[in-house]
Amino acid sequence: MFFKLDSLVLELSKSHQSLSRTKQLHALVTKSHLLRDPFYATKITRLYALNNDLSSARNLFDKTPQRSVFLWNSIIRAYAKANQLNDAISLFKNMLRTEIRPDNFTYACIIRACSESFDLEGLRLVHGMVVSGLGLDSVTSSALVTAYSNLSLIDDASKVFIEVSDPDLILCNSMISGYEYCGFWDKSLQLWNWMRRVGKKPDGYTLVGLISGLRESRLLRIGQGIHGFCLKSGFDSSDHVVSVLVSMYARCKCMNSAYSVFSSLFQPDLVTWSALITGYSQYGDYEKALYYFRKMHIEGKKADPVLIASVLVAAAQSTNVWSGSVVHGYVIQRGFELSVVVSSALTDMYSKCGFVDLGIRVFETMTERNIVTYNTVIRGLALHGFASQAFKMFEEIIAEGLKPDESTFAALLCACCHCGLVNNGLEIFRQMMEDFRIQARTEHYVYIVKLLGTVGNLEEAYNFILSLPKPVDSGIWGALLSCCDVHQNSELAEIGAQLLFKNDPNKGAYRVMLSNIYASNGRWDDVKKLRDLVDGGLRKVPGLSWIVGTSD
Template identity: 55%
Template sequence: MFVHFKSLVFELSKLNQTLTRTKSFHALLIKTCIFHDPFYSTKIIRFYASNDDLTSARHLFDETPNRTVYLWNSTIRAHAQTHCFHDAFTLFNQMLASETNPDHFTFACISRACADTHDLKSLRFVHAVVIVSGLGMDSVCGSALVSAYSKLGLVGDARMVFDGLNDRDLVLYNTMIAGYGSCGNWEKGLHLFNAMRRMGNQPDGYTVVGLLSGFTQSNLLEIGQGVHGYCLKNGFDSNAHINSMLVSMYSRCSCMISAYKVFNSLSHPDLVTWSALISGFSQSREYRKALILFKKMSCFRKPDSILMATLLAATAQMAVLASGVEIHGYAIRHNLDSDTMVSSALIDMYAKCGFLEFALKVFDQMPKRNMVSYNSVIASLGLYGLAHEAFNVFREAVERDLKPDESTFCGLLSACSHGGFVNEGRDIFTRMDADFGIKPKTEHYVHFVKLIGMAGELEEAYNIVWSLGDDVDSGVWGALLSCYDAHNDSRLAEVVARRVFDKQRDRSAYKVMVSNFHAGNGRWDDVKKLRDDLDYVGNKKVCGISWIGI
């Protein structure tokens, strides 16, 4: 009888086990009085979990008296996979108190859960239990811990775990290289990639994907091309996953010709690859190409909320309402308009296209709001100089126990700057650190310096900039110089510009600005000298353009 049922279970495992079939099989086992056998309970729990019926899975687990490690693992994994992390941790602690010892699969599952919940304290506890259990040298546990620490940004801790393992297989190397990639530490990832090759470990597709994920800056293009050459030399060019990552890498490095060439080599690009290419064109300011690609993609793939937000951002930069409205309609037809990320992008798009009332209407109709959506409204109101309205939205967000972030205060300070609300701006600048623990960054200083300087407090604005020390961003200096320009104080502007010329590598923008000051005061010899200097070093000011979309 038992042999017959076990063979039946194995056969059922091969089928598409629907919830109805699972319940029927469960009823059959109850009828034959063997449903308390942990072997069958484990299988049924897995069937229930695969059909998202966690209640039935947990009920069966609670009724099973003799719980094996496989039964515990199946139940913990079922809760973790459905993001019921609290229940997964509770079960793990109950398992530790039981007579059943966790194995490496238990620790791997619970480590991933710690990473998914960004729970460093629990991860350190799990790591300690792994060591106490004698599994500190186990490769499965090691890979899981390396991955978890990397996802939490603790790549140094991940490397300590990696270095402590004697048996480093390909999976472990891949995990560590991917950890470096996720943290943007491409140099150490590349060094480990070369070290594993010297040790005789042959990289596979996952190794290359993890390595390429760290190349996020345009100055890494040459190294990325070298890795691409390695792929071609070793026959990885037919791997769709690698080609997808190459598209992403070239897009992030703003090399859209190569990105498009690799993309065209794919017979069935997935949504991630389409999104990488479209985002690349958008970030390279080739917005029309991004929109054309989206229209092509929509014939094959349904976009997700991230891609929709990217497209709306591109439309906002173009300030073409028609395209934005078209994308809005597409989002409504595909039930993506209620997504918080899409709604926030819609608010930004409508505001930058000159239709603030539409932006506010989208905000009012949002079923769920987070700080990102509030930031979008605050920034939009600030763009129109409606500082008091922006303050009201800010207060509403705080009253709803949402935590303001750096973008929140950028929007508020921008609103004060556009509206000329000096006292309110001072108060906001003070509160962001005192009340919310957010240290001012470059963007905040740009808005604050411009607010103070435009109000005529030029000396105070100068002292603020000078208090920042040597590493002052060019944007802050630009804000200060624009204030001197507005108040026609060419003497101080020249003093500041002279200091900037000594500290900043890219001086062309400042020289153009100072040249304009001199022109306004009729100092044409000084204007000619600065302009000739710009021509000599090959710098040209990009002409401004305006257009109206009909």
């Protein structure tokens, strides 16, 4: 009997058991009358949760007469991980009515559940319970810092951190990640420097949090400094650290450095491959993005839906329909066609490559559609001049109960511009503002100016711009100037250009455009003045900038 019991404990201790094996163990424990001991119930509950069988886990929990804090934690964590947050919080409330007191792991789980359900009131309540009950420790403090950071309440997260007199590495990492998530890269660096001064050695998670926060090109030197620390400290062999270094260099448009870091790994994992391929795609080197995707496939790495979507963006931007269709075959082979992200990217790729009918065909096979998917289809139809079909798609959005967003109306206005449908465009703009209460952005204003200006209503377009909130984006004035160029209206172009030059004095393209308008009207003296200004003034700035750049 003791041998059998030891064997049973050993089996239950294995974290990976199939669902059928878990049911067999459950039956054996039940037959042996061991379920009265919450130890066995806890083990089996966790196995059911790992196999995504919440129903069996809850049934076992409900039938267990003696419940320990570990059993409560197991069932609460199971619901939280399954994203059934309301059930997790409800169980926690039931636990509070019993004699079993929550421990730090219980609170940490509920803190995460409150954060993920955006329940700030509940989070503050649990925070108070922790302080008045157990007191803050590393587990609950880390959970609170992460929760407040995820809700963009970085000041609250900082207060929790400061309250801990001797924060451990896990808590420091949580605070650094919180600063990174909320965009305070400078504070994460200050915390890192403090850790080094007091002798706390960073780990890979520390460095990932630091590097991930460097999202602008001006922070490149800081990133290079952290990269140097990684090389000295031996973190350059960590796939996770290397992948964020590759992403950091890609964001800073240093793809040579990104590739150099990537190639330092003997066997880069999928995350690192994705960082490199996505970097090339975002940098605009679409051919290399497609090349390294093919190379990754040859080396036996399997792409996930997020990477596939990024590769399809590269195919779309390079109008390489052959590469896009090859990726489509890969999608079907891997069974990713059910992914909304992938199907939307396929629709966009075919539309931008000139095969809008194939994009529509992909759309029609989708079992699940969201507003992003519809926006992609409408944009594709708009770019090819199929305005009536774009309007039908909008009607389908309303019929399906989906809520159109800014991008939906931008795509519809684009369709109107391509087909010269002024009245339809103005009505769509009115619907967006009045019926759907969506605030217009620069893109919407540009389309209205183009819509009015293209058909010759230049005065109306000009008065529309004057009615807009100040300051007016230079792109809106540029749209008017472009329409004046088409209709050779030098008087209005000159008015718009002068206002445009005040906003963007170094934009030589606008001056060239105005010069062309003068030339078409025979105003050669004005042409000469503008050309002299461009040749003598505006072209000196890049030259000076280049010289300063090389002297550094």
